[in-house]
Amino acid sequence: MLGQYLEGVHETAPLIHNITNYVTVNDCANILLACGASPIMADDQAEVEAITAICGGLTLNIGTLNSNTIASMILAGKKAAQLDHPIVLDPVGAGASPLRTQTAAELIGKLPITVVRGNVSEIKALSDGSSLTHGVDANAADKVNDDNLWEYFSFTKKLAEAWGTIIAISGEIDVIANKDKAFAIKNGHPLMSRITGSGCMLSVLTAAYVTAAKKTQNSLLEAVAAAFCTMGIAGEVAASRMGEMDGNASFRNYLLDAVFNMTAEELDTKAKYELVSYTDD
Numbered sequence: 001m002l003g004q005y006l007e008g009v010h011e012t013a014p015l016i017h018n019i020t021n022y023v024t025v026n027d028c029a030n031i032l033l034a035c036g037a038s039p040i041m042a043d044d045q046a047e048v049e050a051i052t053a054i055c056g057g058l059t060l061n062i063g064t065l066n067s068n069t070i071a072s073m074i075l076a077g078k079k080a081a082q083l084d085h086p087i088v089l090d091p092v093g094a095g096a097s098p099l100r101t102q103t104a105a106e107l108i109g110k111l112p113i114t115v116v117r118g119n120v121s122e123i124k125a126l127s128d129g130s131s132l133t134h135g136v137d138a139n140a141a142d143k144v145n146d147d148n149l150w151e152y153f154s155f156t157k158k159l160a161e162a163w164g165t166i167i168a169i170s171g172e173i174d175v176i177a178n179k180d181k182a183f184a185i186k187n188g189h190p191l192m193s194r195i196t197g198s199g200c201m202l203s204v205l206t207a208a209y210v211t212a213a214k215k216t217q218n219s220l221l222e223a224v225a226a227a228f229c230t231m232g233i234a235g236e237v238a239a240s241r242m243g244e245m246d247g248n249a250s251f252r253n254y255l256l257d258a259v260f261n262m263t264a265e266e267l268d269t270k271a272k273y274e275l276v277s278y279t280d281d
């Protein structure tokens with residue numbers, strides 16, 4: 001079922017506008033190319049509306065935000081909204097500083113965000129300030145596991161309703177929900193948290209899948225789940241290639257290669273997820 005979403009990206013080759021951080025920008029561009037999409041990075045207020053207008057989707061990542069890029073994000077987001085383009089928000093480090101928390105909240109308040117993709121501590125910090133982020137990484141105390149999974153289903157459903165977005169929380173178990181349904185995804189590998197940017201890459205990948213799904217009138221929630229499974233499977237494939245002297249630099253390259261070589265069939269075969277529907281409760 002999810003493989004068709006990768007095919008959709010290959011067939012439509014969406015152009016994605018990214019206003020993102022300067023730590024992982026090159027990895028974000030490369031993972032978009034790896035999945036068959038195209039990246040363009042542009043953050044000056046004088047051009048963001050024009051760039052958004054030639055693209056199909058937009059990623060806003062606040063990883064190294066500043067007053068100029070915050071204004072650019074609002075301008076680009078409003079243009080994307082006018083054109084009915086999907087917008088993915090990555091609230092990097094929300095909870096780590098008031099500027100990050102307030103900016104992410106402002107973007108959610110002012111723009112019709114399609115997907116908020118963050119780690120669990122970032123999303124909790126934004127929902128009610130109830131988490132302590134570990135800089136840009138999740139706090140171990142917030143971790144989603146098999147015992148608290150239903151609490152997280154209910155948390156993400158409520159947040160999805162309140163914000164009118166899809167909520168996509170990454171971690172060892174990913175939880176992705178809209179107001180009706182949720183996916184729990186169990187692909188991935190612990191090495192993914194030993195490189196910087198696995199989350200940033202996942203956000204731009206999500207933008208590519210959602211943009212393709214919108215063009216082909218497919219489910220946006222399933223598109224997000226497909227992007228998350230692609231990333232998780234790529235992490236598993238990359239980990240299986242690690243040699244004795246390999247470290248996080250090789251892992252990063254193997255991860256990109258695994259996305260480059262991913263097929264719809266591989267995605268369907270290796271995807272590990274649970275889908276729950278809330279319509280009965």
Ligand SMILES: Nc1ncnc2c1ncn2[C@@H]1O[C@H](COP(=O)(O)OP(=O)(O)OP(=O)(O)O)[C@@H](O)[C@H]1O
Binds near residue numbers: 200235
């Ligand atoms: N322990 C783990 N086991 C399996 N997969 C993991 C693990 N930790 C992270 N991942 C995967 O890594 C990817 C990035 O998720 P993560 O929650 O680490 O993002 P992040 O904290 O925003 O990362 P960054 O800010 O460094 O870009 C997701 O695909 C997630 O499923």
Ligand SMILES: Cc1ncsc1CCO
Binds near residue numbers: 023136
């Ligand atoms: C390390 C880091 N600092 C700001 S953005 C970023 C990339 C991972 O989110």
Ligand SMILES: [Mg+2]
Binds near residue numbers: 092093118119136199
């Ligand atoms: Mg992150």
